[in-house]
Amino acid sequence: MKNYVILISGRGSNMEAIIDAQVPGRCAAVISNRPAAAGLAWAAARGVPTAVVDHKASASREAFDAALAAEIDRHAPDLVVLAGFMRVLGESFVRRYEGRLINIHPSLLPAFPGLHTHAAALAAGVRIHGATVHFVTPALDSGPIIIQAAVPVLPGDSPDTLAARVLAQEHVIYPRAVDWFLQGRLRLDQGRVVLTDEPMGAGALIVPAG
Numbered sequence: 001m002k003n004y005v006i007l008i009s010g011r012g013s014n015m016e017a018i019i020d021a022q023v024p025g026r027c028a029a030v031i032s033n034r035p036a037a038a039g040l041a042w043a044a045a046r047g048v049p050t051a052v053v054d055h056k057a058s059a060s061r062e063a064f065d066a067a068l069a070a071e072i073d074r075h076a077p078d079l080v081v082l083a084g085f086m087r088v089l090g091e092s093f094v095r096r097y098e099g100r101l102i103n104i105h106p107s108l109l110p111a112f113p114g115l116h117t118h119a120a121a122l123a124a125g126v127r128i129h130g131a132t133v134h135f136v137t138p139a140l141d142s143g144p145i146i147i148q149a150a151v152p153v154l155p156g157d158s159p160d161t162l163a164a165r166v167l168a169q170e171h172v173i174y175p176r177a178v179d180w181f182l183q184g185r186l187r188l189d190q191g192r193v194v195l196t197d198e199p200m201g202a203g204a205l206i207v208p209a210g
């Protein structure tokens with residue numbers, strides 16, 4: 001059976017969605033860079049091994065990346081899942097896990113990379129917003145896209161109401177991507193996403209529907 005590790009920094013609701021989805025693989029560990037991450041307690045209560053690699057304990061970004069890689073490699077994972085992991089990882093770290101390192105970002109990439117995506121979407125006046133699961137490459141929030149979910153931006157939305165609508169869809173698409181990967185249906189081939197037996201949706205999402 002394949003195994004995966006999940007990296008978190010905080011709440012861990014995407015981690016919960018993936019573990020609860022009973023994807024076809026074993027979660028070997030949940031690793032946080034922050035000792036206070038709420039998701040650690042949830043994972044431990046589920047019997048999932050947890051570890052902390054505190055970025056504050058490392059003298060440099062490179063030292064942190066090395067310590068994190070050492071912890072990950074103890075589990076020899078087939079897949080490394082970044083789920084609300086709020087540290088930028090260096091190029092050599094990303095290269096080490098190329099093709100088996102995925103992330104979720106709360107926007108329809110390539111729109112709104114970086115932080116504060118929901119406020120940025122509202123400021124831009126977009127009608128459709130969403131979330132993206134992608135393979136991680138050294139450039140921030142720009143790796144090959146695996147799956148996206150779109151949600152409407154509604155009158156009166158605040159960054160918080162929009163974030164909640166997007167988060168509900170994150171919990172749908174991230175387990176799906178992990179499931180595909182662990183089934184061996186999803187891979188990165190020369191920088192392109194290959195997904196076999198892809199279920200094809202039909203039609204269009206138009207907002208406002210009018």
Ligand code: GRF
Nearest residue numbers: 011012013014084104105106
């Ligand atoms: C999610 O919105 C994720 O897309 C972003 O940070 C948030 C993490 O939430 N990178 P959680 O820790 O999974 O609840």
